[in-house]
Amino acid sequence: MRWKIAALAAATACLVVAAVGVLVHLWTAHDIRSRADMQVFNGVYSAMDVYRRTGTPADGAELDPADLPAALRHPTDGNRHTAYDGRVDADANAGPTMWAGQRTGGPGSRVLAVRVNMSNDFHTLRQLDVTMAVASLAALAAAAPLAVYGAGLLARRLRRVSETAGRISAGDLDARTGPTKGRDEVADIAATVDLMADSLGQRLRTERQFTADVAHELRTPVGGLLAAVDLLPPGETEDLLRARVRDLRGLVEDLLEISRLDAGAERPVRARVPLGAVVSEAVTRTGLDTEVTVAGVISGEVIDGEADAAWTVETDPRRLERIVSNLVVNAHRHGDTPVRVTVEDRTVVVRDHGPGFPKDLLLHGPRRFHTGATERGSGHGLGLTIALGQSRLLGAELRLDNAPDGGAVATLRLPD
Known part of the structure; x- marks a missing residue:
């Protein structure tokens, strides 16, 4: 049971770690994209202001770049728009990229675009994932022995109660679990088992005492009945009564023998x-x-x-x-x-x-x-x-x- 509890605790810890890791990853990725979206949105605003004043794109701004996402190539109005490009170019160390674009004039005019390369941010995110995984494994390795130890303490207390119940079922009515540490369900079970043993012992002692009392009280009258039967004239009635009285005497002797066995008064002569x-x-x-x-x-x-x-x-x-x-x-x-x-x-x-x-x-x-x-x-x-x-x-x-x-x-x- 100890290993089952420890395994359950470890599995629960793994699920919690995995859930926290996924939530942190998703939240961080969303934050990276939100900050990049805001950066390019404000960047295209500044670049458009420079372009309208000077007629040339500002640093970092481009006119109709070749790799502009399709969603920004033909905007239907003159407002600023953003788009996410998840393509990655490992050779150029580029991508994923967040784009923002706006037409420089009316319909059909060129599109002024600004991009932000998020490769460094996502690289940091991957490092964060690895760090969390390593930290989670280390924490799990440290927590597993503690879980085994804690489960062992619980298992020992349950085993003690189980041993007591086994001794009671085997006939040892004096077996008791005794006081247990803590005020939890195990302590309640131990107290209940002890209470059950007390009640069972009292009932059995009452039954044994009743058996002994009945046997002792009947022994003398039965002996008198047997003597009285001997005074009857021979015949079928006398034989029938004698047989029934002898059966009754045998029952009384059996009860006396059981009462002596219950009381531990019998000793073998080997x-x-x-x-x-x-x-x-x-x-x-x-x-x-x-x-x-x-x-x-x-x-x-x-x-x-x-x-x-x-x-x-x-x-x-x-x-x-x-x-x-x-x-x-x-x-x-x-x-x-x-x-x-x-x-x-x-x-x-x-x-x-x-x-x-x-x-x-x-x-x-x-x-x-x-x-x-x-x-x-x-x-x-x-x-x-x-x-x-x-x-x-x-x-x-x-x-x-x-x-x-x-x-x-x-x-x-x-x-x-």
Whole structure:
């Protein structure tokens, strides 16, 4: 941006210099011709006075000169007339020339003419043009670094605001531009970004506090409901109520987990574990029909005797299981079978064959209580939110994409 601003300033300066140069040239040329016109007009008056008194032309005056312009050869009256002759004779160092003529008597009489050679004046004009061009180039050469420097100052201030906005969009709600120099539009933008960050942070803190309060307040009543269901006589009604209460308890536990992640109260307990085994165990616990492929192992069978497929990683196995189970449950709930889980090196890929992730989710990331699209089915939008939060806690990267041939793809990369 700095170079664009400097180039724009240089182009503007060039246009101004060119416009001033053209105006000065035209005005000076017009002044030269006006002064020459006045000089020859007065000169022919004096020459005519001398001619009438002496009968001979005065110095500088001529009678019917051969190179007299056609406009003055046959004047229709006895008044003084002027004419401009732009012809240039380089050998004689003559021209352009301003002429003035007047008949010495009545119609058909000879014409007394006076000329003024303007070659010296126009030579001075050309020198003035060259001088202005050189001075303009020198001024432009001096102004260009200043323009680059000034544009750099503006670009740095804008870059600072841009970096702050980028940090806020990445989740750093404490990022602020702070006070900036000057009272211009850039300072207004910086203040607006900081105000937006304050407002957004306050709204998110309010939302997180509300989530935590709701989860804590519901935990005890839900526990009581579950205990009460156990007292019901066995039957279809008891099974239905038990399933609904367990769903409600799962929702409350998810909300509590999200509130702890938001508050930064969670701490991973790391251990070195076999990645393939942990992922397979997490998939098994979901109870869903899912195909698991570990590098060199398919459905639990070793291929070509590759026993080194069980790579170990240092991570929190409980949180890793939580991430994988949430991704698998999300794939079955919102996608379509077959659902496949692939483990290779430090990467876990969960793929379904449903409609894929909605564009809004891919653009803004998972959001609580927001599934993104009706074709993704019902849900609270908490599974992916928890998976993303636990991934960040482990220092892992969770990327959500859609496969070219259809279906959602969630890729988890654990750190080295």
